[in-house]
Amino acid sequence: MMTSETPNQLNQNAIQVNNVLHRYKTTDDDKGLFIAQWRVQRGQQVFLHGESGSGKTTLLNLLAGVLTPNEGNIHILNQPFSTLKAHKRDKFRADHIGVVFQQFNLIPYLSVLKNIQLANHFSSTHLNNVEERAADYVQKLKLPANILHTAANALSIGQQQRVAIARALINKPELLLVDEPTSALDASAKDAFMRVLTEVCEAAGATLVFVSHDMYLRQFFPVSVEMSELLSQREDV
Numbered sequence: 648m649m650t651s652e653t654p655n656q657l658n659q660n661a662i663q664v665n666n667v668l669h670r671y672k673t674t675d676d677d678k679g680l681f682i683a684q685w686r687v688q689r690g691q692q693v694f695l696h697g698e699s700g701s702g703k704t705t706l707l708n709l710l711a712g713v714l715t716p717n718e719g720n721i722h723i724l725n726q727p728f729s730t731l732k733a734h735k736r737d738k739f740r741a742d743h744i745g746v747v748f749q750q751f752n753l754i755p756y757l758s759v760l761k762n763i764q765l766a767n768h769f770s771s772t773h774l775n776n777v778e779e780r781a782a783d784y785v786q787k788l789k790l791p792a793n794i795l796h797t798a799a800n801a802l803s804i805g806q807q808q809r810v811a812i813a814r815a816l817i818n819k820p821e822l823l824l825v826d827e828p829t830s831a832l833d834a835s836a837k838d839a840f841m842r843v844l845t846e847v848c849e850a851a852g853a854t855l856v857f858v859s860h861d862m863y864l865r866q867f868f869p870v871s872v873e874m875s876e877l878l879s880q881r882e883d884v
């Protein structure tokens with residue numbers, strides 16, 4: 648899928664995937680994931696779905712720079728990203744990308760506030776009002792105010808999900824990547840979570856890529872992409 652882009656349109660891309668091939672193994676039985684081209688505009692909220700094993704988590708890991716492509720490249724916010732050396736990629740991620748993966752990766756014995764402060768510590772966005780911003784997100788995400796001083800291992804799964812979102816947003820990332828966060832929630836909690844997540848991203852002007860196989864959640868997004876639409880065939884792999 649080729650599109651001709653004016654320089655102005657290029658500037659508005661949060662994500663550009665160009666001829667990306669990723670294989671876990673270099674054996675013949677691993678055909679790998681190949682995407683010729685994919686663009687996500689800045690500020691867009693995209694629901695990325697597809698059947699189990701279709702490569703959603705692999706793609707999200709490529710966008711987060713946790714994995715790097717065997718071929719091709721990924722630009723994030725119009726800057727080369729996948730080709731950066733590992734430490735520069737880590738730095739770029741800490742400064743520009745918020746990530747919420749399936750295991751929320753909160754440090755269990757630290758308080759919610761300490762978990763959030765740590766995310767800021769590793770970024771160049773040294774904010775002097777982290778606690779204030781954390782309290783604001785706690786309120787927006789409809790968590791109890793005193794949760795900031797609760798240890799992460801004392802939280803319910805639903806609370807951990809929202810704390811992980813607050814932590815991912817604390818550095819004002821331009822791009823938020825979220826992987827299947829609602830599987831443990833019942834229907835009404837899902838609705839509330841999705842509304843808050845999309846509202847908070849919109850208010851922050853953040854681009855959101857949200858991965859799930861739960862088609863119920865599609866209604867919360869203006870743009871929806873099926874993994875099979877993104878994947879291209881390559882004869883030589």
Ligand SMILES: Nc1ncnc2c1ncn2[C@@H]1O[C@H](COP(=O)(O)OP(=O)(O)OP(=O)(O)O)[C@@H](O)[C@H]1O
Nearest residue numbers: 671672697698699700701702703704705706860874
């Ligand atoms: N660490 C790994 N090593 C080798 N192969 C892997 C690894 N992780 C995933 N795969 C393979 O890559 C393919 C895509 O997996 P991926 O987890 O990206 O799919 P998914 O769409 O996120 O699936 P699900 O919805 O079940 O989480 C699958 O065939 C899977 O077996």
